[in-house]
Amino acid sequence: MAVETTDSAVEHPAVTTEGRRLLTELVSIPSVSGNETEAAEALAAFLEQNGRETYIDDIGNVHAPGDDTVLLTSHIDTVPGDIPVEIKEGEEGPELWGRGSVDATGPLAAMAVAAVETGASFVGVVGEESTSRGAWHLIENREAPEAVINGEPSGWDGITLGYRGLLEGTYVATSESGHTSRPDPNAIQHAMSWWNRVEDTFEPDEWIPVFEQVTTKPVDIEGGVSVDGLSMDATMEFQLRVPPERTPEEVRELSDAELETGTVNWTEFIPAVMTSPRTEVARLFRVAIRKQGGDPRLLRKTGTADMNIYAEEWGCPILSYGPGDSNLDHTPHEHLSLAEFDHSVDVLIEVCEQLGVEQPDDHTSDETTESKS
Incomplete structure (x- = not known):
């Protein structure tokens, strides 16, 4: 395998394999959602240099068609946040610090290496941290594997079987402007009142795991007197996480029932996913983790991932896997143990080989034809 870069972190003595080199290079390239081009090109170059037919589709996803016994896929983009890229000595050896090292450049690089070694199909997708546009484009333009x-941090000895679903929306209210001494509620108060009722509807229960509850979160709010001074406006964006026991439609109806003033525009409906630990893929992961000396952990995550979309649309066996502590996702402390990265690569290769993945002879694929750029 070969990949070229001159970044100082890549020249660190701990970067002893081409997999670690790819990981460090990709973490060194900023790839916030909407600005993944440079990282996508570096990923494609690695795959091409290692003999894989590779192309970048018209939305920015990186494809390396191969054996569709299994599709290895993770996301290229990260959330914003400038964390200096450097390798530090940790309790268990060298650690790579930098935005994306955990979520999800670590899993992405591990899967790219495993794809090269085994011949498995691979796609690096864009936009997971925003609208999942890469995943939606993928399911619309290829057959189900x-x-x-799906590459997300689970720890090298963990596999993720479930994610909660997601409802997103925007609440909008308008009221006549007036003196603040008046008792009549204004648009901002209407927004606050509706949201308080929604929170009461899904009040947390400390005796029930978070994964099994609906949780509510406002993510942005704006309000005040309009430009012409004649009205008061309020706009609030929010998210509701939905457990497998409930449907997005049910949660939406309960939220709408609390609406007395204003309107809600629902913009995202992604169902929860919970897969069986008894699938052949899950079994092979447990075997591979034990072979590396680990004790397999089965995880359920309270967030939402591209896995939800693939499970809903393709209906094939699926789980999420990748190196890294997900508690470090999106934090200023994001870092990944290089030894953990190595373990995850070995686990992925073992699983692909046990599934019967073969190196492609003629670079054919079940993928439909897409425009290449």
């Missing part, structure tokens, strides 16, 4: 391994 036999199985999917």
Whole structure:
């Protein structure tokens, strides 16, 4: 395998393999959602240099068609945040610090290496941290594989079987402007009142795991007197996380029932996913983790991922896997143990080989034809 870069972190003595080199290079390239081009090109170059037919589609996803017994896929983009890229000595050896090292450049690089070694199909998708536009584009432009391994941090000895679903929306209210001494509620108060009722509807229960509850979160709010001075406006964007026991439609109806003033525009409906630990893919992961000396952990995550979309649309065996502590996602402390990265690569290769993945002879694929750029 070969990949070229001159970044100082890549020249660190701990970067002893081409997989670690790819990981460090990709973490060194800023790839916030909407600005993934440079990282996508570096990823494509790695795949091409290692003999894989590779192309970038018209939305920015990086494809390396191969054996569709399993599709290895993770996301290229990260959330914003400038964390200096450097390798520090940790309790268990060298650690790579930098935005995306955990979520999800670590899993992405591990899957790219495993794809090169085994011949498995691979796609690096864009936009997971925003609208999942890469995942939606993927399912619209290729046939379902036999199985999917979605790259997200689970720890090298963990596999993620479930994610909660997601409802997103925007609440908007308008009221006449007036003196603040008046008792009549204004648009901002209407927004606050509706949201308080929604929170009461899904009040947290400390005796029930978070994964099994609906949780509510406002993510942006704006309000005040309009430009012409004649009205008061309020706009609030929010998210509701939905457990497998409830449907997005049910949660939406309960939220709408609390609406007395204003309107809600629902913009995202992604169902929860919970897969069986008894699938052949899950079994092979447990075997591979034990072979590396680990004790397999089965995880459920309170967030939402591209896995939800693939499970809903393709209906094939699926789980999420990748190196890294998900508690570090999106934090200023994001870093990844290089030894953990190595373990995850070995686990992925073992699983692909046990599934019967073969190196492609003629670079053919079940993928439909897409425009290449």
